[in-house]
Amino acid sequence: MDQNKVTVAEFLNSQKVYPTGYYILDTAGEKTNHFADADKDYIEYSYNVGRYNKLKVGSVFLYRRTTSTTKEGKFKFDGGGIISAISEPDNEKNVVAKITNAFIFDHPIMQGDPGLEQMTWESKKKKVPGKWSHFWNQYGMQEISERDFQNLTANHLVKPLVKAFSPKATFSAETISSMMTLTIYQMNQEHQFVCHTEKIANDLSFAKNEIVAGQLGKELVYRWLCKKAVETGSKRPEIIDGKSAGDIRYFDRDGKRKIVVVKTTIASYVDKFSLNSVELKLLARKPEDFEVFRVFNLDRNHLAYADIAIYQNLCDNKNFVQVPTRVRVELNREKK
Numbered sequence: 001m002d003q004n005k006v007t008v009a010e011f012l013n014s015q016k017v018y019p020t021g022y023y024i025l026d027t028a029g030e031k032t033n034h035f036a037d038a039d040k041d042y043i044e045y046s047y048n049v050g051r052y053n054k055l056k057v058g059s060v061f062l063y064r065r066t067t068s069t070t071k072e073g074k075f076k077f078d079g080g081g082i083i084s085a086i087s088e089p090d091n092e093k094n095v096v097a098k099i100t101n102a103f104i105f106d107h108p109i110m111q112g113d114p115g116l117e118q119m120t121w122e123s124k125k126k127k128v129p130g131k132w133s134h135f136w137n138q139y140g141m142q143e144i145s146e147r148d149f150q151n152l153t154a155n156h157l158v159k160p161l162v163k164a165f166s167p168k169a170t171f172s173a174e175t176i177s178s179m180m181t182l183t184i185y186q187m188n189q190e191h192q193f194v195c196h197t198e199k200i201a202n203d204l205s206f207a208k209n210e211i212v213a214g215q216l217g218k219e220l221v222y223r224w225l226c227k228k229a230v231e232t233g234s235k236r237p238e239i240i241d242g243k244s245a246g247d248i249r250y251f252d253r254d255g256k257r258k259i260v261v262v263k264t265t266i267a268s269y270v271d272k273f274s275l276n277s278v279e280l281k282l283l284a285r286k287p288e289d290f291e292v293f294r295v296f297n298l299d300r301n302h303l304a305y306a307d308i309a310i311y312q313n314l315c316d317n318k319n320f321v322q323v324p325t326r327v328r329v330e331l332n333r334e335k336k
Contacts, residue, residue: 004159008153009150017058019058019082023059026141027065028069045096047141048095049089050093057084058082059083060081061080062080063079063080074112081101081103081161082102084101084193085097086192086194103161105158106156109156119148123148177299178202180304183196183197183305184198185308200224214262214264216298218248218262221262229250245259245261248293259289260291261292262293265294266296273294296308
């Protein structure tokens with residue numbers, strides 16, 4: 001068996017995903033029936049909370065291609081992912097859900113497959129036995145039970161849609177976008193990520209040269225913090241010279257100093273990052289002043305977009321788990 005292909009249950013377990021709900025979301029590819037300009041498969045999904053407001057951060061979902069969008073003329077499930085954040089509603093109650101930990105089926109689950117046709121659904125009953133008419137919600141979003149999700153995906157292999165990553169990865173962009181769109185993830189009072197987008201001028205002096213991803217991530221965070229300082233009238237942030245712990249020092253609205261460590265990945269998902277011994281000591285000394293800015297989903301072609309997730313209160317074990325991954329062994333020179 002291909003080592004890169006696993007069951008959905010094995011994939012979710014390997015990613016340490018604990019779903020808050022299970023859903024089926026209709027899609028027609030890069031364009032859907034509701035907000036075509038916003039939808040990008042396996043990246044983001046847009047909908048209107050006035051028409052459907054059940055989707056939750058942390059939910060796992062499957063994409064359903066409708067009969068009108070497949071060459072076979074049958075609906076099918078070809079992949080899915082995790083809802084990592086949901087934006088605040090706009091004036092018309094439209095929101096955008098961000099997707100991480102995406103996966104695709106090795107073989108799509110197709111209408112007509114015996115396992116699907118013979119499946120007994122727990123969350124919804126077919127109005128006509130053996131028929132799918134009026135089974136799917138008209139708006140294209142449907143909550144299902146955990147058992148239905150497990151039965152639907154059982155014995156089907158998936159392949160994670162994860163980009164190769166090296167913390168020292170270098171890349172160069174031949175054509176640089178004049179503006180860069182940043183999607184900022186911040187945790188709300190319910191301990192869930194909400195996101196919004198902002199634009200900054202893409203005037204990075206080194207952008208056309210081959211650069212280390214971590215260097216670019218640090219520069220992006222610094223530029224964004226400078227922008228926020230101007231907007232709030234706060235003191236200008238400072239890049240730490242490297243002799244001290246941390247990457248950037250800035251001051252919040254109340255004038256409190258914060259130390260930022262920037263963690264950068266070109267991967268499209270945000271979870272998991274490492275802290276070295278110096279950073280751990282800084283966190284332990286003043287946890288309320290320590291923040292991690294996680295830069296991810298960097299556009300490698302034109303530097304036109306990137307995402308930034310802001311992690312605060314890392315010692316709060318309700319939201320974060322610190323997993324020991326390395327132990328250094330030394331000779332005991334004090335033995336008698």
